[in-house]
Amino acid sequence: MAISSIGIGSGLDVNSIISKLTDVEKQPLTTLKADAATIQAKVSAYGQVKSLISTFSDAAAKLTRDSAWNGLTIASTNTSAVNATVTGIASASTLSVGVQKLAQAQSTASAVVPTGTDLGGTLTIQLGTWNSGLTGFTPGLSSAVSITMTPGTTSLAAVASRINDANAGVTATVIKDASGERLMIRSKDTGEAAGFQIKAGSDASTGLAQLAFDPGTTATTTTRSQAGQNAQATINGVSVSSPTNSLTDTIPGLTIQLSQVTTSDALITASTDTATMKKNIQDFVDAYNAVSKFLGDATKYDSETKSAGLLQGDATALGLQNQLRAMLGSTTSGGTYKYLSDLGISIQRGGGLQVDSAKLDTALKTPENVKALFASDTGTLQTSGVAVKLKSFMTGLLALDGTLNTKTDSFDAATKRNTAEQDKVNARAALVEKRLKAQYTALDTQMASLTALSTYVNQQVTTWNNTKS
Incomplete structure (x- = not known):
């Protein structure tokens, strides 16, 4: 008679025994799965680092462009009649604009x-x-x-x-x-x-x-x-004419919009846009601080809680942190300002930057000197402006063969190795389970046979005793 379920012949809880022995074989999976979770957490952390570095790179790149330092703000004493917008590279100036006729269509x-x-x-x-x-x-x-x-x-x-x-x-x-x-x-x-x-x-x-x-x-x-009519106006007393009410080529970099005939000249003032410059610098500082805080939290060890950050001891993260700090503290050549601290931007304990607003405002009274500290390109990174150095460095970091992508590739390789090890453990456990089932099935068969024999002998002995009596 065939055995329909393992353990019937022996009376043992064979399934439980096999399950526990198989679990012993699978014990390495606990460590491997924990390692896999750690690897994925690090992949996520470096993804965040790449995102923060990209934002910081964009902020640094903006400070290397002329457009970040050539901005103007426009003010008019008669906005209902005359306005202007910056459409190119313009100089700070004051214009007296009078409107005698507006352009009109026939x-x-x-x-x-x-x-x-x-x-x-x-x-x-x-x-x-x-x-x-x-x-x-x-x-x-x-x-x-x-x-x-x-x-x-x-x-x-x-x-x-x-x-x-x-x-x-x-x-x-x-x-x-x-x-x-x-x-x-x-x-x-x-x-x-x-x-x-x-x-x-x-x-x-x-x-x-x-x-x-x-x-x-x-x-x-x-x-x-x-009748079709050209606009007629005067700019600082000079007569100008235009087929439209927009004077686009009259003053380089400015478009003057005429909206109303005037009885007295309106003053258009184009002044240096230091507010936008200051905002761009603050964006640069904020972007760096976001990188610094994330790396600081990820690499620190808390002695009180005896807990380590996810990237604590990670050479790449620590190296990145140190390189960024070194560039921020480096000097430039050929300008009035040599260090960020000269502008009121200082490195604080913990690595973050802090801006002395009043000191920066004073420095921005000569924006060309502030621009030189950030955007000067001497042809040598060591002596170029801070933003130029950082932009070049971070462009390398984010390149396909750069440090951050190489680090991510190493995590991908580690994930594949971990998965392969888990597959090996599962395959080995499956073989052990198969062998144990075969062994216990054979045992069940033997035990069933012996039990049947014992029952038969007992029956014969009982019959013999009854016959003898």
């Missing part, structure tokens, strides 16, 4: 077009400049655009739509009131050279001809409601 309006008027025919639109009195028109560089309407067209809206689709440099709108419909046409751009002339073709009906605008040559009822 606009025309037709007479009322009676309902049902045949608007078939052709209109030709040409951009250009009208002279004073509308007695002469000088075509611009763009080609004339012809608008052709099918004879029998009676919709003024259809004419407006066709004009708008033609990309002729004008926009058309139908105005409707109690007296009827009229067509208003306006230049897309402002300025004298963005005026327009509209001629009716020889095949145009009387209705379509009403929409033409060609003073002196065509008898139409279309009138000019607004």
